[in-house]
Amino acid sequence: SNYVVGLTGGIGSGKTAASDFLASLGIDIVDADVVAREVVEPGSPCLTAIAEHFGERVIDAQGQLNRRALRDIVFNDNRAKEWLNQLLHPAIRARLLAQLQQADSPYVVLVAPLLLENQLQRYCNRVLVIDVPEALQLERTMQRDNSEQQQVEAIMASQLTREQRLQRADDIVHNDADLTHLQQQLTALDKRYRQLAKGS
Numbered sequence: 347s348n349y350v351v352g353l354t355g356g357i358g359s360g361k362t363a364a365s366d367f368l369a370s371l372g373i374d375i376v377d378a379d380v381v382a383r384e385v386v387e388p389g390s391p392c393l394t395a396i397a398e399h400f401g402e403r404v405i406d407a408q409g410q411l412n413r414r415a416l417r418d419i420v421f422n423d424n425r426a427k428e429w430l431n432q433l434l435h436p437a438i439r440a441r442l443l444a445q446l447q448q449a450d451s452p453y454v455v456l457v458a459p460l461l462l463e464n465q466l467q468r469y470c471n472r473v474l475v476i477d478v479p480e481a482l483q484l485e486r487t488m489q490r491d492n493s494e495q496q497q498v499e500a501i502m503a504s505q506l507t508r509e510q511r512l513q514r515a516d517d518i519v520h521n522d523a524d525l526t527h528l529q530q531q532l533t534a535l536d537k538r539y540r541q542l543a544k545g546s
C-alpha cells in the first residue's frame with residue numbers, strides 16, 4: 347500500500363519502541379536514519395562523490411565513510427556543508443520514496459526524528475507524534491545513551507519544541523507511562539490506519 351504514516355518525536359521519545367511494536371503487527375517500517383546510512387555505503391555513488399570531493403581522509407581502512415572526519419570538515423565550512431546536503435538530501439529522498447513504494451503491508455510507517463524539520467510530512471498521509479514530557483525524555487535518553495544532560499539538551503534544542511511538534515500532529519500517542527500504555531494507544535491507531543488506508 348502507499349498509505350504512509352509519518353512517525354516522529356524528539357530524541358528518546360520512543361520512536362523505536364513504537365515502530366518495533368507496529369512492525370510486530372505486520373506493518374512495514376521505513377527508517378530515515380537507516381536510509382541515510384545506506385546511501386553512503388561502500389561502493390555507493392554518494393560515497394564515491396564524497397571521497398572525490400574531500401579526499402581519502404574521509405574514508406577509513408575498511409572503505410567506510412569516516413563520519414567523524416567528515417563532521418570535522420563541514421563543522422566550520424558552510425560551503426562544504428551545503429555541497430554535502432545537496433548531494434545527500436536528494437539521494438536520501440529518492441531511496442526513502444522507493445522503499446515506501448515497495449512496502450506491501452496495509453499501510454507503511456516512515457520513522458524520522460526530523461520528519462517535520464526536513465519536510466518529509468509531504469510524503470505522508472498522516473503524521474503521528476510521540477509525545478513525552480521533556481523531563482522524562484531527558485531522563486530516558488541519558489539512561490539509554492549513558493550521556494550527559496548538557497549533551498542531550500543540546501540535541502533537544504536543535505529539534506522542534508514539543509509544542510511545535512504537537513501543532514503539526516494528526517495523531518498523538520503519549521509515552522509517559524509504561525510500554526503497555528504505549529502499545530494500547532498504538533493498537534487503536536493501527537486499526538484506524540488500516541481503515542483509512544482501505545478507503546484511500
Ligand code: ATP
Pocket residue numbers: 355356357358359360361362363364459486487490521522523524525526528
Ligand atoms: P532516538 O530519537 O534517540 O532514536 P527514540 O525516539 O527511538 O530515540 P526509544 O529508543 O524508543 O526512543 O526510547 C528511548 C529510551 O526510553 C529507550 O531506552 C527505551 O527503551 C525507553 N522507553 C521508551 N518508551 C518507554 C516506556 N514507555 N517506558 C519505559 N521506557 C521507555
